[in-house]
Amino acid sequence: MKKIHIVGLGLLGGSFALALKKAKPELIFTGYDANPKNLSDAITLGLVDEAREKADLDTDVIVLATPADTLPGLLENTLNEINDNTLVVDFGSTKSKLCEAVAAHPKRAQYLAGHPIAGTEYSGPKAAKADLLDRKVFIICEMEKTDIHLKGKAYEVLEALNMKLRFMDPEEHDAQLAFVSHLSHISSFMLGKTVLDKMEDDKNVFDMAGSGFASTVRLAKSSPAMWAPIMLENKKNILEGLSMYIANLSKFRDKIIADDFEGLFHEMEKINKIRDILDLS
Amino acid sequence: MKKIHIVGLGLLGGSFALALKKAKPELIFTGYDANPKNLSDAITLGLVDEAREKADLDTDVIVLATPADTLPGLLENTLNEINDNTLVVDFGSTKSKLCEAVAAHPKRAQYLAGHPIAGTEYSGPKAAKADLLDRKVFIICEMEKTDIHLKGKAYEVLEALNMKLRFMDPEEHDAQLAFVSHLSHISSFMLGKTVLDKMEDDKNVFDMAGSGFASTVRLAKSSPAMWAPIMLENKKNILEGLSMYIANLSKFRDKIIADDFEGLFHEMEKINKIRDILDLS
Incomplete structure (x- = not known):
């Protein structure tokens, strides 16, 4: 594993980046935020190494950490554009509609439906904290629909963050x-x-x-x-x-x-x- | 000042005792709780030096820290029994009905209507903490109705606890x-x-x-x-x-x-x- 791309560099996406950088300093982080101020703050704070809208084709894991209403479209577009070796994980707080939206996608096996149970009342890159996800629960839905090899990448990352995995269906x-x-x-x-x-x-x-x-x-x-x-x-x-x-x-x-x-x-x-x-x- | 009596040795009464003992170790603390288990816990924990239902006649300040519905009757009975040099303070969370209940009492001037804005979700003597009241607000209602000399005793105690006084009417x-x-x-x-x-x-x-x-x-x-x-x-x-x-x-x-x-x-x-x-x- 060498490259991570994060879309949405707010509280969750940013905290994920800070924690994983600490645990695996050899990784390269790229990322994007549709809000230009958030994107420049994220670069200044060192949440990601380089800003770019699209992940490089050799990216191992793409994390989608944007608001729930943006996820179905973003997930579909992201899946359309990736190589076979890339896993896409989302951090959305709702799972049923999202899983439904990509149920028939040809690259469904490259997606892992996730939800870290962590947060604060604050938002944006400046609210990110390296310990926000530490020992918190990470829910995975429909785990059987994700390719077993790609799923290994997610487990490697989540384990490095000390997260506790729980499996349940989206409903x-x-x-x-x-x-x-x-x-x-x-x-x-x-x-x-x-x-x-x-x-x-x-x-x-x-x-x-x-x-x-x-x-x-x-x-x-x-x-x-x-x-x-x-x-x-x-x-x-x-x-x-x-x-x-x-x-x-x-x-x-x-x-x-x-x-x-x-x-x-x-x-x-x-x-x-x-x-x-x-x-x- | 030498003697304090506390009725109701739970979270608030107990925390008050712990803090004031620390600030003024020369004081003697007596107290009572209608719940025998609470009373014995309070003695074991050292919240008060001696258990007794009625305050000694040379008590300087009697604190009533019992549930709101018990206060009108308790306050009236307590006022009936005290000497001229004793001040009675309550810690109740509601003030209008209580102030009304004793408005015409001949010893009204020996009562100070108080409410410390402090608490936790726990209750009983074991929940008491020496720092619960530290730098918290203490509301005083109808301060003009309390004897100026006796009021001085309350200020001495509240100042020793670092409490911030606020004055407002009961309504x-x-x-x-x-x-x-x-x-x-x-x-x-x-x-x-x-x-x-x-x-x-x-x-x-x-x-x-x-x-x-x-x-x-x-x-x-x-x-x-x-x-x-x-x-x-x-x-x-x-x-x-x-x-x-x-x-x-x-x-x-x-x-x-x-x-x-x-x-x-x-x-x-x-x-x-x-x-x-x-x-x-």
Whole structure:
């Protein structure tokens, strides 16, 4: 292995580059970002050695780390242009539509559908950190559809980054992520909106915000360019989760209206069992 | 000053004791917790020197750090029993009803209505930490109603803990806290419930939870004994915030249903300004 090309030099693509450079300093990194500022920042920060839109034909692994709505077209074009020895991996947060889009592509075996479970509320090349992916989970979907030889290249890279591989089908991935990631972002964005709305009649409303608020609202700092597409790419699952969430909030509100102390207490007590579940995972 | 008495030896009362012991090792600490296990843990951990239900008559400051629903009765009884040189301070998360409850009490001037903006999702004496209150905000309500001499004792203690004093009226306090604390807890509890509900048909739903989910759901580990009372003590403000939150979530859902990419994008982009507000505070 000697050459890696990364499309999308933001938080994930950049962190991947930093970590892999450290683990395998002999590799050559090329890359591209459609945003000229991001591309020049990425070069300045040394995330990639050379900027170019198309990967060289002797590239071993091409990583696509762009927003979810750009991936189907980008993946198809990339597959059309590569040699037989190149593997394409994507880092997208939704997998069903993407896997469907290339299901019949003649070079489907040169694609590995991936998703690193890692991130922060920040975005862009400057947010990249060499340890972001370290010991995190990397989900692989439809692994049986990828050529076994090319898959070896991905495993070599992911192992060098200390990532833990998990295998699941795209539908299961999207259903689970809707609940444990996408819904968290919506709850956080809407909490932020609610307090911003309140600020219109009470400009000091943020003064007393403590660590609890900071924690629940942190994801409201996330990039719209990344998250707006996810809302539509994973629409069905997100709507299921969001409707359940709204219904739960409404029932909780009813209990407050009814001064139902016992109901509120027992509801919260039952939810506390999340302590054990989260401490295990 | 020589003697402090603390009622409620949990996260807040215990952390207060640990910090003040460190800052003023000459003080004698007595205390009580209605839960016998908590009381014996507090003694074992050295949070207080001696357990007793009633404060000695030469106590300088009595701190009430029990759940919000117990405070009105406890505060009234405590005021009834103290000498002229004792100050009573509470640490409750809601202030309007409590201040109202003792507004006409003959010893009103011996009470200081307080609220330290500090906490974690854990509770009980073992969760206490000496640095929990360090450099945090301590809100004081109706400060003009407290005797100036006795107030000096509170300032001496709070200064020793490096706490930053803020003054506001009880109604303003409760309105703001509903939005930047109480609503965060509801959003987090209901997010936890939604994913637990989903676990009934997908037992692996938590497997892919990352740091974003952990952050938004952290407060769902909080104590029902503390939080169920707050829901009713601050009912009016919480219902206002919760209704706004549900309406915002519903409008966001409508945008997803309508495939309104632009609407979703611009909504999230506007909310991103919370970055600047939170980084300032």
